[in-house]
Amino acid sequence: MSALVLLHGWGLSHRVWAPLLAALPGHAMLTPDLPGHGDAPRAGPRLADWSDAVAAGLPKGCTLAGWSLGALLALDIARRHPDKVARLILTGASPRFTATDDWPCALAADTLRDFRTAFAAEPDATQRRFVALQALGDHARRNVTQTLTAALTPADTAHREALADGLALLADTDLRPILPAIAQPVRLLHGARDALMPVAAAEHLADALPHARLSIFADSGHAPFLSRPDDFATLVEGARHD
Incomplete structure (x- = not known):
């Protein structure tokens, strides 16, 4: 069986996967x-810079599982480095995180703009707000908040510029045009109560990707792998055999 690679979301680190690893x-x-x-060096400011940096460490033919910003990277890696990716598992995913006139199923543009402005002035407080948004609506909100907080990358001088780059990627990236070119099978996992990224974004992905299936966690927010790790692990196991 191919290796499973897990890519976390903005502002966090590999520590966020601990409950899923246990499952x-x-x-x-x-x-x-x-x-x-975390401990990774900064890449350039473009999505391609981040994708190339991550892809360099991937084994060929892996199952690439991305969450939130990690899902954007996973899609881009699958397109630009197809030999590295046999299949995708995307959680809390969207091809575009910022709403536009023709893309309403996303965060309002002024919301992300405010996050970027706030992060420049008060990075620690902004990270806490982002954690609260990811846990909102989840039946296990307190536990999700605690786990996310413990897994944060500190917004210190060593990490602050890269974290700002990540917010810029969330604000500016639009991968809708590349979706028909993603040839790998894709399993989409999404929380029905996701307050950061609406289920409609995952439904769009399920329609636009050539080989995609969507499963929805009825009582979860943006991080169902934290609130329901055993159920999430079962679906991951199934996706690896698709």
């Missing part, structure tokens, strides 16, 4: 930090 014992898994997060 998937005995599997070959890699949990790299995103560029400029």
Whole structure:
């Protein structure tokens, strides 16, 4: 079976995967930090810079599982480095995180703009707000908040520029045009109560990707792998055999 690689979301680190790793014992898994997060060096400011940096450490033919910003990277890696990716598992995913006139199923543009402005002035407080948004609506909100907070990459001088780059990627990236070119099978996992990224974004992905299936967690927010790790692990196992 191919290696399972887990890509976390903005502002966090590989530590966020601990509950899922416990639910998937005995599997070959890699949990790299995103560029400029955790212990990983900063890449350039473009999505391609981040994708190339992550892809360099991937084994060929892996199952690439991305969450939130990690899902954007996973899609871009699958397109630009198809030999590295046999299948995709995307959680809390969207091809575009910022709403436009022709893309309403996303965060309002002024919301992300405010996050970027706030992060420049008060990075620690902004990260806490982002954690609260990711846990909102989840039946296990308190536990999700605690786990996310413990997994944060500190917004110190060593990481702040890379974290700002990540917010810019969330604000500016639009991968809708590349979706028909994603040839790998894709399993989409999404929380019905996701307050950061509406289910409609995952439904769009399910329609636009050539080989995609969507499963929805009725009582979860943006991080169902934290609130329902055992159920999430079962679906991951199934996706690896698709």
